[in-house]
Amino acid sequence: xxxxxxxAGAEVIAVLASLLVFGVPFYFxxxxxxxxxxxxxxxxxxxxxxIHLVENYTxxxxxxxxxxxxxxxxSVLLTxxxxxxxxxxxxxxxxxxxxxxxRASGLVNFLVLAGLMIPPSIVxxxxxxxxxxxxxxxxxLVLVEVALGFPFAALLYRGFMVSVPREIDEAAVIxxxxxxTLFFRxxxxxxxxxxxxxxxxxxxxxxxxxxxxxxxxxxxxxxxxQLTLYNFMSQFVTKWNLLFTDVVLISIPPLVLFIFFxxxxxxxxxxxxxxx
Amino acid sequence: xxxxxRSAYPWxxxxxxxxxxxxxxxxxxxxxxxxxxxxxxxxxxxxxxxxNFASFFTEPSLSIGFTNTVLYAAITCGLKVVLxxxxxxxLSSSMRARGFLRSMVFFPNLISTIAVGITFSSLMHPSRGVxxxxxxxxxxxxxxxxxxxxxxLVSVALVDVWKGVGVATVIYIAGxxxxxxxxxxxxxxxGGNAAQKFRWVTLPLVRPAMNAVxxxxxxxxxxxxxxxxxxxxxxxxxxTDLIASIIYKQYTGGFYGLATAGNVILFAVVSFLAVPxxxxxxxxxxxx
Numbered sequence: 001x002x003x004x005x006x007x008a009g010a011e012v013i014a015v016l017a018s019l020l021v022f023g024v025p026f027y028f029x030x031x032x033x034x035x036x037x038x039x040x041x042x043x044x045x046x047x048x049x050x051i052h053l054v055e056n057y058t059x060x061x062x063x064x065x066x067x068x069x070x071x072x073x074x075s076v077l078l079t080x081x082x083x084x085x086x087x088x089x090x091x092x093x094x095x096x097x098x099x100x101x102x103r104a105s106g107l108v109n110f111l112v113l114a115g116l117m118i119p120p121s122i123v124x125x126x127x128x129x130x131x132x133x134x135x136x137x138x139x140x141l142v143l144v145e146v147a148l149g150f151p152f153a154a155l156l157y158r159g160f161m162v163s164v165p166r167e168i169d170e171a172a173v174i175x176x177x178x179x180x181t182l183f184f185r186x187x188x189x190x191x192x193x194x195x196x197x198x199x200x201x202x203x204x205x206x207x208x209x210x211x212x213x214x215x216x217x218x219x220x221x222x223x224x225x226q227l228t229l230y231n232f233m234s235q236f237v238t239k240w241n242l243l244f245t246d247v248v249l250i251s252i253p254p255l256v257l258f259i260f261f262x263x264x265x266x267x268x269x270x271x272x273x274x275x276x
Numbered sequence: 277x278x279x280x281x282r283s284a285y286p287w288x289x290x291x292x293x294x295x296x297x298x299x300x301x302x303x304x305x306x307x308x309x310x311x312x313x314x315x316x317x318x319x320x321x322x323x324x325x326x327x328n329f330a331s332f333f334t335e336p337s338l339s340i341g342f343t344n345t346v347l348y349a350a351i352t353c354g355l356k357v358v359l360x361x362x363x364x365x366x367l368s369s370s371m372r373a374r375g376f377l378r379s380m381v382f383f384p385n386l387i388s389t390i391a392v393g394i395t396f397s398s399l400m401h402p403s404r405g406v407x408x409x410x411x412x413x414x415x416x417x418x419x420x421x422x423x424x425x426x427x428x429l430v431s432v433a434l435v436d437v438w439k440g441v442g443v444a445t446v447i448y449i450a451g452x453x454x455x456x457x458x459x460x461x462x463x464x465x466x467g468g469n470a471a472q473k474f475r476w477v478t479l480p481l482v483r484p485a486m487n488a489v490x491x492x493x494x495x496x497x498x499x500x501x502x503x504x505x506x507x508x509x510x511x512x513x514x515x516t517d518l519i520a521s522i523i524y525k526q527y528t529g530g531f532y533g534l535a536t537a538g539n540v541i542l543f544a545v546v547s548f549l550a551v552p553x554x555x556x557x558x559x560x561x562x563x564x
Contacts, residue, residue: 124304
């Protein structure tokens with residue numbers, strides 16, 4: 001009996017501690033995003049005299065002639081195209097990497113694994129992008145995101161291919177399926193769980209990416225949501241309420257994804273970590 | 277059969293990957309070795325040998341990056357490994373609030389680093405910030421978290437842990453739930469208590485998960501740029517400058533050769549620290 005009371009007490013303490021450590025910052029951001037400029041400058045947890053929800057959002061969305069809206073469009077385009085590219089490139093590569101073995105396989109595996117660890121070289125990448133005329137363009141950034149996301153996703157696909165029986169391929173080959181048909185008609189549909197994981201993980205990762213847009217997509221026209229938030233730090237240096245409004249605005253898409261795909265995200269992260 | 281099986285998996289399928297990954301990751305990595313030894317304007321270069329590397333070791337504003345980066349990686353990695361384990365054990369037990377707590381611990385991961393940086397810059401404000409107001413209410417004078425040269429790096433590292441401990445926790449949980457219950461039952465038969473279960477079953481058998489956490493957190497810490505940049509931009513002075521933020525500073529200054537040398541150095545630091553660490557860790561793993 002005593003131990004049950006103790007356990008219940010420990011649970012309550014755990015919940016309170018988590019609310020303090022993780023809940024308070026969350027509450028703080030939401031609360032301050034609806035305050036007036038003056039109240040937000042106090043940076044406290046006091047309840048505002050009036051809720052400035054609509055004004056703050058209108059101001060953020062219309063400032064710099066709708067830069068935030070444009071950034072949202074750019075970020076969504078970047079995320080969608082990068083995911084499509086990543087799923088195609090990585091699933092095809094993972095499929096062949098797992099199914100074929102030759103002397104070259106060892107080298108291929110090494111090069112892919114190396115990509116998990118080696119930090120990308122920034123200026124040489126810019127140099128290559130300039131050479132092919134894609135520096136400061138959205139397609140260029142999409143290609144960079146695909147390239148940098150490739151090792152992780154390709155290894156996830158390769159790992160899952162192991163559990164797809166070879167007999168399925170052989171049956172398809174006997175029925176006349178080769179290369180492209182074999183992959184797109186037979187293998188790719190079977191890889192659907194990995195595809196879902198890659199989509200959700202990259203959606204969050206690329207939408208939240210700051211470093212790559214900063215380097216490879218500079219310029220006001222091309223801003224992504226993370227870049228606009230970063231630029232607002234200097235522009236809205238005294239308007240914390242608008243800064244927090246923007247924080248809330250750009251945190252909504254990933255949080256919505258988390259609510260719907262929470263299990264998928266966590267499963268993908270742990271599978272990737274324990275394999276690599 | 278073997279030729280038909282092979283033609284079923286054409287090498288051509290690797291072509292898009294080779295083009296994108298080879299062109300935008302492997303090739304830049306390779307040519308960085310050369311351009312790190314030049315003064316470089318992207319259109320013209322002038323070979324300078326090892327001058328760039330020499331500057332990195334001799335100029336205090338650059339060499340401070342080494343100690344800061346290793347310190348930052350050590351603090352974030354150590355705290356994530358320990359706190360993640362405690363949270364993992366707690367959240368894989370049969371408590372009622374488990375689902376809620378797991379989501380609470382994990383959600384900061386979904387928030388962008390810049391947003392987290394802005395939020396904590398405000399929470400850590402020396403006079404008005406919520407943290408120091410709360411400390412003042414308890415009668416403790418709060419420090420200048422991000423303005424104190426001895427503390428700023430640790431403050432940023434703590435925010436990094438706040439954001440990233442959820443990943444460590446879910447990896448630990450995956451490791452803990454895969455431990456066969458027989459081990460715990462055997463210990464229970466012999467009269468073992470909760471502490472003994474943790475010491476003699478959980479701790480040794482969670483090693484693969486722990487190794488994954490150590491490596492991911494350590495490499496992640498060494499490569500950190502965005503959180504530091506959002507919170508302090510390397511300041512006060514250069515006290516929170518990491519190698520990755522120095523690379524950015526040199527890049528915006530137009531010192532492309534120097535920035536590339538920074539990349540090569542970061543690569544070397546990661547390989548010389550993380551690879552031996554990984555080897556050492558996996559040698560001490562036990563099988564289930």
